[in-house]
Amino acid sequence: MLDAKTANQDDYPTRLPRERWLERRDPVVWQEWSEKAPLTREQFDFFDRNGYLILRDLFSAGEVAALREESTRLRSGGGNIPTEDVITEPSSDEVRTIFRLDGHSALFDRLSRDERVAGRVRYLLDDDLYLHQSRLNYKPGFTGKEFYWHSDFETWHAEDGMPRMRAISASILLTDNSALNGPLMLMPGSHRSFVACEGATPENNHATSLKKQEVGVPKPDSLTRLAEEFGIDYASGETGTVILFDCNTMHGSNGNITPFPRSNAFFVYNAWSNRVIAPFAAENPRPAFLSESEPKAPIAIAGGSLA
Amino acid sequence: MLDAKTANQDDYPTRLPRERWLERRDPVVWQEWSEKAPLTREQFDFFDRNGYLILRDLFSAGEVAALREESTRLRSGGGNIPTEDVITEPSSDEVRTIFRLDGHSALFDRLSRDERVAGRVRYLLDDDLYLHQSRLNYKPGFTGKEFYWHSDFETWHAEDGMPRMRAISASILLTDNSALNGPLMLMPGSHRSFVACEGATPENNHATSLKKQEVGVPKPDSLTRLAEEFGIDYASGETGTVILFDCNTMHGSNGNITPFPRSNAFFVYNAWSNRVIAPFAAENPRPAFLSESEPKAPIAIAGGSLA
Numbered sequence: 001m002l003d004a005k006t007a008n009q010d011d012y013p014t015r016l017p018r019e020r021w022l023e024r025r026d027p028v029v030w031q032e033w034s035e036k037a038p039l040t041r042e043q044f045d046f047f048d049r050n051g052y053l054i055l056r057d058l059f060s061a062g063e064v065a066a067l068r069e070e071s072t073r074l075r076s077g078g079g080n081i082p083t084e085d086v087i088t089e090p091s092s093d094e095v096r097t098i099f100r101l102d103g104h105s106a107l108f109d110r111l112s113r114d115e116r117v118a119g120r121v122r123y124l125l126d127d128d129l130y131l132h133q134s135r136l137n138y139k140p141g142f143t144g145k146e147f148y149w150h151s152d153f154e155t156w157h158a159e160d161g162m163p164r165m166r167a168i169s170a171s172i173l174l175t176d177n178s179a180l181n182g183p184l185m186l187m188p189g190s191h192r193s194f195v196a197c198e199g200a201t202p203e204n205n206h207a208t209s210l211k212k213q214e215v216g217v218p219k220p221d222s223l224t225r226l227a228e229e230f231g232i233d234y235a236s237g238e239t240g241t242v243i244l245f246d247c248n249t250m251h252g253s254n255g256n257i258t259p260f261p262r263s264n265a266f267f268v269y270n271a272w273s274n275r276v277i278a279p280f281a282a283e284n285p286r287p288a289f290l291s292e293s294e295p296k297a298p299i300a301i302a303g304g305s306l307a
Numbered sequence: 308m309l310d311a312k313t314a315n316q317d318d319y320p321t322r323l324p325r326e327r328w329l330e331r332r333d334p335v336v337w338q339e340w341s342e343k344a345p346l347t348r349e350q351f352d353f354f355d356r357n358g359y360l361i362l363r364d365l366f367s368a369g370e371v372a373a374l375r376e377e378s379t380r381l382r383s384g385g386g387n388i389p390t391e392d393v394i395t396e397p398s399s400d401e402v403r404t405i406f407r408l409d410g411h412s413a414l415f416d417r418l419s420r421d422e423r424v425a426g427r428v429r430y431l432l433d434d435d436l437y438l439h440q441s442r443l444n445y446k447p448g449f450t451g452k453e454f455y456w457h458s459d460f461e462t463w464h465a466e467d468g469m470p471r472m473r474a475i476s477a478s479i480l481l482t483d484n485s486a487l488n489g490p491l492m493l494m495p496g497s498h499r500s501f502v503a504c505e506g507a508t509p510e511n512n513h514a515t516s517l518k519k520q521e522v523g524v525p526k527p528d529s530l531t532r533l534a535e536e537f538g539i540d541y542a543s544g545e546t547g548t549v550i551l552f553d554c555n556t557m558h559g560s561n562g563n564i565t566p567f568p569r570s571n572a573f574f575v576y577n578a579w580s581n582r583v584i585a586p587f588a589a590e591n592p593r594p595a596f597l598s599e600s601e602p603k604a605p606i607a608i609a610g611g612s613l614a
Contacts, residue, residue, distance in 0.1 A: 142527055146564050179486035180539055180561065220449055224566040232487055232565055254487065255562040257453050258539055259531040 012165075014158050014196040015281035019219055022194040026165040028246055030126035030271075038120045047124060051191030051249035054235050055242040058116045059306065064240040066307035070107045071136055071174050071263060079104045085289055087210070097210075098136040099289035101265060107307060108136070111172065112267045115303040117242055121168045124244075127271035128298030132156065132167060133290055136174075138263045144182050144256030148213055149223050151190075152268070153247040154197060155216050158281035159205065160291035165191075166271040167247040174263040176238050182256035184243060187230040190250035195222055201282040206290055218250075226250055272298050319472075321465050321503040322588035326526055329501040333472040335553055337433035337578075345427050354431060358498030358556035361542050362549040365423045366613065371547040373614035377414045378443055378481050378570060386411045392596055394517070404517075405443040406596035408572060414614060415443070418479065419574045422610040424549055428475045431551075434578035435605030439463065439474060440597055443481075445570045451489050451563030455520055456530050458497075459575070460554040461504060462523050465588035466512065467598035472498075473578040474554040478542070481570040485543050489563035491550060494537040497557035502529055508589040513597055525557075533557055579605050 011025040028051065033044040039053075047053040059067070073079065075095040081104050087097040102109040112118065112134060122129055139145070152169065156162040177183045195218040202208075205215065218226070230250075235243040245251065247268075256262065270276075276293050279285050285293060318332040335358065340351040346360075354360040366374070380386065382402040388411045394404040409416040419425065419441060429436050446452070459476065463469040484490045502525040509515075512522065525533070537557075542550040552558065554575075563569065577583075583600050586592050592600060 142530070146562055148564055180492060180541060182561070185487060185565070220566065223449070227566045234487060252564050254489070254564055255453055257455055257559050257561055258492070259527065259534045 010280055012153075012157050012194050012196065012280070014154055015199060015201050015215065016196055017198065019198040019222060020196040021222070022196055024165060024192050024194055024248065028191060029124050030166065031123070038115075038123050044124075047244065047246070050188035052186050052188070052235070052243060052245035054237060055120075055244065056237060057240070058242055059240045063306045066107060067111065067172075067174060067265070068239065070105055071138075071265070074098055074105060074136060075138055094140065096138055099134070101134045101136045102131055102267070108265055110302060110306055111265060113299045113302045114306060115301050117170050117172070117267070118269060118299060118301050121170065121244065121269045122301065124168060125166055125269070125271045127166070127273050129269040130272060130275070130292065130295035130298055132160070132162070132268040132270040132276070132292050134267045136263070136265055139182065139256060139261060141181070141259040141261045142257055144262065146182070146255040147253045148217055149250055149252040150213055150217050151195065151248045151250055154195070155209075156247065156276075156291070158201060158216060159279050159286050161276040161279045161285060162270065162274065163277060164274050165246070165248050166274040168269050169245050169247065170267045170269065171235070171243045171245075172265040172267075173237055173239055173241045174265060175261055177241070177262050178236050178260075179234060181258045181260045181262050182253045183262075184235045185232050185252055185254070186235065186245060187226050187250040188233050189230040190226050191246040191248040193226070194248060203283060205282065206286045223250075317587055319460075319464050319501050319503065319587070321461055322508050322522065323503055323505060326505040326529060327503040328529070329503055331472060331499045331501055331555065335498060336431050337473065338430070345422075345430055351431075354551065354553070357495035359493050359495070359542070359550060359552035361544060362427075362551065363544060364547070365549055366547045370613045373414060374418065374479075374481060374572070375546065377412055378445075378572070381405055381412060381443060382445055401447065403445055406441070408441045408443045409438055409574070415572055417609060417613055418572060420606045420609050421613060422608050424477050424479070424574070425576060425606060425608050428477065428551065428576045429608065431475060432473055432576070432578045434473070434580050436576045437579060437582070437599065437602035437605055439467070439469070439575040439577040439583070439599050441574045443570070443572055446489065446563060446568060448488070448566040448568045449564055451569065453489070453562040454560045455524055456557055456559040457520055457524050458502065458555045458557055461502070462516075463554065463583075463598070465508060465523060466586050466593050468583040468586045468592055469577065469581060470584060471581050472553070472555050473581040475576050476552050476554065477574045477576065478550045478552075479572040479574075480544055480546055480548045480550075481572060482568055483545050484548070484569050485567075486541060488565045488567045488569050489560045490569075491542045492539050492559055492561070493542065493552060494533050494557040495540050496537040497533050498553040498555040500533070501555060510590060512589065513593045530557075
């Protein structure tokens, strides 16, 4: 395993005096496509080339309804969730984020292990999986704030100690998401470049970076170059749509003044062999609700209906 | 002419102790469609029904290039424009808005009088026209802020003294505008309801309302009702695309984290017979760069190429 403290062995140095562009040193898909794959050849190649994939109609209407109900229940305090795992609005009690979602809800735990999602991710990563992070996101209408462009891996590597690019996130829409209510925007193909960011990591950075990320983001000129080279796509879809995206795909979302809220369940699947070590560019690792550092065992992928 | 001080004669009372919904008491289109109209029957009906209309490919590539160049020249200080007509970024000298655009540029003056735009508006309003307001808007990439939902007429009536709903705005795109870089969003059909807003007009309200409108906006529940009833459309298009919209169409725009700026020329055409009187719900009228109160003569609509 890599020794985080030996800079020479770090393929992805970041939080540097000056921004640098580096080539990705890891595969995107970790095995060849075969007839047995749970993805079509086209889907598999799309993910490899673009760094994301949108999967529609995976769940039945009944499953979607159950997920909706469960998310409403959790947001209205139905789960007896400890306050440390809940982020509310500064100005009200409205719940914005519930961390460790799989630990607070049997249904969402089951969802995180569902063959239709996790089974596909396992194939792409060719390894057992565990959840590096899991959460429920809720952004109200009218005042939904933007999330600025970033690569998740940049943060997970720098601040959590994730060694390689061998993780995939799944965003499972719990509301309909159109082009206008702040959908996930992605730069297709950006996952093949690593933008090593400028600036040292402040102590306890996650306390503010969850609201507005200041370090670990590429400079405007780099984002312009990425957008001109790769373009910008967005992931719209009905409730139940699943977006898989590579840990290094540049993504963000605009704010939302429409009355339509947006919500999703967010699971970060990391390869079991890629468990975090010491942070590569921070004094201390982030807390466990952001970065699982001691997973007990790989998740047990389950088939059949959710509910 | 209406007497603004006689509340009984005001069909559109607003800035009230409580929000109210009123019916529109004016036509949307002020004459019947005929074969001689500069709009197809379909376009004419679309505008009447939805309160807006998108016109594409009106201008040649050469005209579009000339408009782009002229806007760059004006924004970089080429027009010797008095500072009172220029709004810059708080943190830099970057120009965000140039008011009285037709007064500062022969090309934009010509554009504002172009038969392809103003000729169509004149037909819809069946009257001579003058410019109630005219400006160049520029929103940079990455940090473009949202504009919250509002009806322009609500403000123009309350704060400028525009008597009737007999004005049409034209937004002429000076950059490409996609769903993702904060396009104009409109609620089709919302122009037939007048949301009389809650709250008195603060003194000198325009000084802050240009940045963030606090009074003269419907409440969240009303916007939800409008959006559910009418839906939300958006106006994307290439540079040179023209969006005409009725003065009472509910509209707004999201922020923009993409690297792609957006810019437009914005002309408010008011019917000559509908010239402003005293404000209906404010102590003093807004300044002339926001509300032309003494137009000398109707604009002279011109045919042929712009440049």
